Amino acid sequence: MPAGPNRREVLAAGGAALGWFLIGGSRVWATPADAASAGFSPQVLGKEQVQALASIGEALVPGATQAGLAAFVDNQLEAGSESKLMAKYVGVPVEQQTDFYRLSLDAVGLALQKNTADEVLAAMAADAVPGWNGPPASYVMFLLRADALDVVYGTQAGFAQLGIPYSAHILPEANW
């Protein structure tokens, strides 16, 4: 993987860069939001899994699609042991994260074929999705919601949307 820009360059650009995404056949240093809007090519998740994640994430936390939830999750899964997904400390070791997300999103995708996103969420909350074949649905919902909260509200832009100061001691080099 090519070396990323240094801290000075990132901050000079507004502190908005996140990671290397495959866009149009080239690795591009971009935010998840920019990667998503530019049609990034996922490196870990399949396209149907990305679609399921975007759909259910938007229903959980409006704004998640535009913030690049799918690009964020795919990028973190690609990071392997360096993943910073919250799943890391609620019982999904980094070695198992990829399988966890693939299985979960396959199950979400199947459920979305027959129901609206809101109907799927209601069933997931009750662990009552017909034909669900994956990790416990309510647990998956909790983690996907947490990921969506990360990309939408765990950032300087997210804090600004809530009207609270970010007040970083050291600004993140990425937009989170």
Next chain:
Amino acid sequence: MTTPAPDTIIVGAGAAGLTLAARLAEAGEQVLVLEVGPQRSVKDMISSQIWARQLKWSGPPVEESGTHPVGHAFNAGAGTGGSAAHHYGVWLRLHPGDFSVASDHGKSLDWPISYRDVQPYYDRVQEQVGISGDSEAEIWRPPGSPYPMPPLPVFSQARVLARGFAATGRRTAPLPLAINSVPRHGRAACQYDGWCDAGCPIGALANPLVTSLPRALAAGVTIMHEAQALRILRDPNKPNRVTGVEYHHQGVPRQLMAQRVIVAAFTVQSTRLLLNSASEDRPAPGNQHDQLGRYLTTHPAGTVFGLFEQETLPHQGVSGGQLLCHDDYKDKASPGGFGSSQWMIANAIKPNDLLGYGTSRADISGKQLRPWLMKAARHLANMTLVTEDLSLPDNRITLSDSRDPAGMPLAHTHHDIADVSAQRWQQRIDEGLDIFRAAGATDVWHGPRVAMHIMGGTVMGRDDTLSVTDSFGRVHDTDNLYVSGPSLFPSSGAVNPTFTLTALAERQADHMLGLALAAAATPSPGDDPTL
């Protein structure tokens, strides 16, 4: 390249390991520290709850089972500073009664030492590191020197919640914190922006990167990062001695000899290393009587939340909280369960992450979410409950049949919560909800019961058939092998452990250096020995 043999090898560059490294090196010893995680400095402490996760445990996974798993991945850390790199700086003393739970109540274990043995080391560490607090207002505080810094300021969230405590007949005091309220010893004062969980790059919070690490490096300590200790090497001719450590570094197993070995790799990994040091003909060090790994404890904890009409501005302050209530600490046997408990009141809180307010309400999503978050961002309050765990022999760290890439068996932790501990937790949570209502909350809820801090596994004791080490952390059947850190705690109490483990490390250093142990001052007439 050959690494010269040091006098002492320390496994783990956390609060305990670096405290001992600094002390021994300042006394002239050659000290080498093996740290499994990466090298870190305060420049890595990026203000982001997402980036904060880089400070958490990233080594081989720990298998967990039981009715109340210990949450290793959340509680542990890796890299320079260890778990203390992300700790919140709540530095409270154990109470005298925490040292004699078995004698007083017929439950848990006694410590082989009393509060008065540790008191002078609490005082010493407090002066060295610096604690902000109000020792007079903290009416439950065990005997000791006054805090060297005034308390941190109280913001609106704490003022709102204090009303609820007063209305229900409870008392509060400023939370004692190892965070500078004023510039001290070259370290800056806190800015109250609530980024403690991500590490404190300005050095106001006393994580080892700004306390013991500079001392250790100045005294010539060598720290080898990304070096995983695999087993303790036993002397084939002297069963009561060890000779060094086998470790894995840069993809290659290596051996290093030393006169003394100190295992300070936090509770689970310290125990794992000792267990993996058994051979076909010899049990693991300290395990002659099958005690190694037993009495694993964790604080059953939880958070109470509420929304208020008035502004609380919960982003202000520090992660550990602003006020303390120990009204329910002293009487462990009071009706409703068993064990001490404490409230850490008005924690600074962010919208995202496991402890964030957004995550606390999984039932709110879709169009309802943003208006709710905007209200919470200015009107939410929260406080954290910490309760005592019982030390039970079957709560235990063992080795798994699975192995990590270096070939070392993974650790498995089994932890069940005792009924009386679970009852105490629920009782206090229910009381917490009442306190919020009394403070005027319009909506109250609480989070799940979680595991905070991990202790035990290599417990100290007088009887070598019922413990692993003596009161200095020296493994019973060996002369030159020590353990340091919270794995030594025979019982958990209900206070955050970093202050106590640092004080114990200071006491261990005096012992290893052959110095006279510090003695507590003669009790004054006002001291209550039953506190």
